[in-house]
Amino acid sequence: MSSVVDEVSSGPKPALGFLASPAARSLIGGLAAAAAWLAVAALITYWPDKPDSDWDYTDDLAALCGALAIALALAVFAGVWFAGLQRARRLAPWLVALALFLAAWEAVTAKLGWLPLPFFPPPQAILEVVIDDRARLGACIFASFRLLATGYFLGAAVGFVTGVAIGWSRLANYWIHPILRFIGPLPATAWLPLAFFIFPSSYSASIFLIALATGFPVTVLTWSGVAGVNIGCEPALPGAQSGHSCGNAACLCRPVHGPRHFVRGSRCCGNAGRKGGSRLVPAMGAGLGRLR
Numbered sequence: 001m002s003s004v005v006d007e008v009s010s011g012p013k014p015a016l017g018f019l020a021s022p023a024a025r026s027l028i029g030g031l032a033a034a035a036a037w038l039a040v041a042a043l044i045t046y047w048p049d050k051p052d053s054d055w056d057y058t059d060d061l062a063a064l065c066g067a068l069a070i071a072l073a074l075a076v077f078a079g080v081w082f083a084g085l086q087r088a089r090r091l092a093p094w095l096v097a098l099a100l101f102l103a104a105w106e107a108v109t110a111k112l113g114w115l116p117l118p119f120f121p122p123p124q125a126i127l128e129v130v131i132d133d134r135a136r137l138g139a140c141i142f143a144s145f146r147l148l149a150t151g152y153f154l155g156a157a158v159g160f161v162t163g164v165a166i167g168w169s170r171l172a173n174y175w176i177h178p179i180l181r182f183i184g185p186l187p188a189t190a191w192l193p194l195a196f197f198i199f200p201s202s203y204s205a206s207i208f209l210i211a212l213a214t215g216f217p218v219t220v221l222t223w224s225g226v227a228g229v230n231i232g233c234e235p236a237l238p239g240a241q242s243g244h245s246c247g248n249a250a251c252l253c254r255p256v257h258g259p260r261h262f263v264r265g266s267r268c269c270g271n272a273g274r275k276g277g278s279r280l281v282p283a284m285g286a287g288l289g290r291l292r
Contacts, residue, residue, distance in 0.1 A: 029092030030076030034069045036099035041065035043103055044124075050113040057124040057131070058110070064127075065102070147203065151210025159215035163222025184216045 044062040049055060072095065102123060108114045110122035130137065165172040166180075188209050195205035 026092075027076055030072055033092045033095035033099070034072040034076065036096045037065050037069035037072065040099050040103045040106070041069060044106055047107075047111050049110050053110065055110065055122065055124045055128065057128045061124045061127055065099075147206055148210060151207040152214050154207065155211030155214030156218050158211065159218030160222050162215070163219040163224075164226050166219070166223045167226025180216070180219065184220070188213045 041062045044058060044065065049058060106123055109120055110124060162176060166176050167173075191209060191212060195208055196202075199205040199208060
């Protein structure tokens with residue numbers, strides 16, 4: 001009797017085991033994402049745009065969504081034979097969510113016209129700008145990236161050197177620390193009048209604001225890291241106290257607060273671009289701020 005029960009209970013396990021396998025989950029999630037993008041392509045194609053609309057790239061947007069659906073389906077079936085592609089199954093929910101977002105965006109702008117233009121353009125209008133104005137868009141992206149990179153690396157370099165000096169030398173800490181406490185809490189917008197008055201061009205003023213927004217957090221974090229290397233070390237300089245380095249040059253190579261510096265440094269880049277360069281880029285000859 002018990003053997004019969006065991007045979008019956010063990011019957012559906014192979015099917016359930018296949019559905020619970022990573023390959024099956026990858027197949028189901030990928031096919032769901034492909035079906036979602038195929039539905040978006042059908043919505044864009046068979047639902048006519050609102051009257052008096054002159055968007056020329058509606059069919060191109062539908063073809064792009066259909067091509068993405070085909071590519072996802074091919075990637076899913078290729079993942080059955082290639083285990084490396086099965087790791088992409090984690091992206092399937094996001095791909096479905098992006099498809100639903102694009103469908104809702106298309107419906108409320110191009111099809112129903114619930115959102116006013118030009119504040120809420122449809123997706124095909126964005127595609128039209130990307131294709132027709134690609135030369136200008138590329139030049140503006142390059143100009144903004146050059147501005148951000150110049151200010152960020154300049155501010156990071158100055159902030160790193162200043163942080164090491166404050167954490168290493170008590171004399172540098174005595175003179176620089178009060179200045180940091182004074183100018184650090186000031187937002188980048190507070191320096192706009194001074195930047196316009198001192199610097200000869202808006203480009204140099206933008207670099208100053210980006211470098212300032214980057215340099216202060218890098219200085220504070222580097223100072224904190226250098227000041228913490230005396231943990232577990234014997235002071236090599238007489239009179240070394242807590243809050244300063246032990247004076248041993250070899251200790252500066254210890255990985256103290258290393259990952260935190262990399263994480264905060266990446267945040268400084270976004271913070272600098274948002275608070276610094278975005279204030280003055282529209283006044284320059286090129287940049288993303290001029291695309292309006």
